[in-house]
Amino acid sequence: MAEKATSEAPASGPEETASEPAKVLTAGPSGGVAVSESTGEEQAGEPQEPASQAPVPSAPAAPTTPTAPVATKPAPPSEDIPSSPLLLTIVDVSHNSVTVSWEPPEKLGRLGLQGYMLELCREGASEWVPVNPRPMMVTQQTVRNLVLGEKFFLRVAAVSSAGAGPPAVLDQPVHIQENIEPPKIRVPRHLRQTYIRLVGESINLQIPFQGKPKPQASWTHNGQALDSQRVSVRSGDLDSILFIRSAQRSDSGCYELTVQLEGLEAKATIDILVIEKPGPPKSIRILDVWGCNAALEWTPPQDTGNTELLGYTVQKADKKTGQWFTVLERYHPTTCTISDLIIGNSYSFRVFSENLCGLSDSAATTKELAHIQKADITAKPKGFVERDFSEAPSFTQPLADHTSTPGYSTQLFCSVRASPKPKIIWMKNNMDIKGDPKYRALSEQGVCTLEIRKPSPFDSGVYTCKAINVLGEASVDCRLDVKASATH
Structure with a gap:
């Protein structure tokens, strides 16, 4: 095995003398260093080492007085000294400890290996401090009770009875x-879908996060910095709170929370939609009046309240009473036929728009009245030829492409004209869906409706309405997309 390159500490103390006891420094329980004296003599009952053997390596001893004689020992033969340990590496570093490991040296020396001596030298110091008072026969060691923020070098030397070999030194200092703990954001369940608020309500988002030490949190709105005049943010150790006292429609959009720590980051997005009641339909007019029926038509509102319409509410009022009665609710088309009107009465009609906030504050009302005339009783002339009103099916209102949200029932509408009354067939992707409990088909006064109960993305596709009678057939189709709202 190739021997790992080693390097000494930046500076070392004075040379050790034979006449002075060596000071052995160990890491103390409070993160400091404990000092113990090692005289070179063994405790009572233990055999004394031969005088020719070198003592265990220790920290540099205190300098002797100028008048004291200095005794030196001859250097042991190189065959008796082990070589440097190999592959000194850091296994783990925590807030108060470090664990290092190494491999045995290639040469153990003729006298055998007594163990390893691990030493540390704090950054800026010149003294190497032993971690243990005596060599230990281990190849992995943990230094405990260290001080947070401390930096120091580590080295380890193999020790035989002849002395310590050259140490292996870590290339970089250890930083305690x-x-x-990498940052992580936990978005509450109710914020994982679009968060809907009404105009004027407050917005108070509390988003918990994790990270150690305290991460830095920041917010953006549609990729731009927040308007500090309208939005306030307060971030603590465990969460970030975004607060808007009175929401406006301009506050709608995508809010992104970024939590950063030591080059790591986590992101979470929250979609906010601020809505209000829609405006009324632009106009309404009576298309036709026949028998006990009246046909109406209106145009959609200019302002939908910043969200899609749930439909229209159609009401009628008899001129005699002036009381309004609801005829249709959450009706999607912009044309309808009101039936069962009383002969001899005159009627007004009005239409409200509706979204998640409710009905519009005002309605579009017809300017003229629908007069339901009494039928004149006349004798049928002899030889009267009855007119044939038969006609093949034709669609007066086609299907329109529609986008729906999973879990919310949706409806498809179209209008057909035919005589005799046609048979209505609904198909999805050219497959008849009759009998499927997920779908409910209705046909009234020529208006064909298909209700899809709680659709899922699987229900997306091309839907076809086909009308058939003895004179022919006609069909219209549209595409339905069921898409989930964009969330985190």
């Missing part, structure tokens, strides 16, 4: 710092 607080453990880093």
Whole structure:
């Protein structure tokens, strides 16, 4: 095995003398260093080492007085000294400890290996401090009770009875710092879908996050910095709160929270929609009056309240009473036929728009009245030829492409004209869906309706309405897309 390159500490103390006891420094329980004296003599009952053997390596001893004689020992033969340990590496670093490991040296020396001596030298110091008072026969060691923020070098030397070999030194200093916990954002369940608020209501988002040490949190609105005049943000150690006192429609959009820590980051997006009641339909007029029926038509509102319409509410009022009665609710088309009107009465009609906030504050009302005339009783002339009103099916109102949200029932509408009354067939992707409990088909006064109960993305596709009678057939189709709202 190739021997790992080693390097000494930046500076070392004075040379050790034989006449002075060596000071052995160990890491103390409070993160400091404990000092113990090692005289070179063994405790009572233990055999004394031969005088020719070198003492265990220790920290540099205190300098002797100028008058004291200095005794030196001859250097042991190189065959008796082990070589440098190999592959000194850091296994783990925590906020108060470090664990290092190494491999045995290639040469153990003729006298055998007594163990390893691990030493540390704090950054800026010149003294190497032993971690243990005596060599230990281990190849992995943990230094505990260290001080947060401390930096120091580590080295390890193999020791035989002849002395310590050259040490292996870590290339970089060890930095004791607080453990880093990567940032993580936990978005509450009710914020994982579009968060809907009414105009004037407050918005108060509290988003918990994790990270150690304290991460930095920041917000953006549609990729831009927040308007500090309208939005306030307060971030703590465990969460970030975004607050808007009175929401406006301009506050709608995508809000992104970014939590950063030591080059790591986590992001979460929250979609906010601020809505209000829609405006009324632009106009309404009576298309035709026949028998006990009246046909109406109106145009959609200019302002939908910043969200899609749920439909229209159609009401009628008899001129005699002036009381309004609801005829249709959440009706999607912009044309309808009101039936069962009383002969001899005159009627007004009005239409409200509706969204998640409710009905529009005002309605579009017809300017003229629909007069339901009494039928004149006349004798049928002899030889009267009855007119044939038969006609093949034709669609007066086609299907319109529609986008729906999963879990919310949706409806498809079209209008057909035919005589005799046609048979209505609904198909999805050219497959008849009759009998499927997920669908409910209705046909009234020529208006064909298909209700799709709680659709899922699987229900997307091309839907076809086909009308058939003895004179022919006609069909219209549209595309339905069931898409989930964009969330985090």
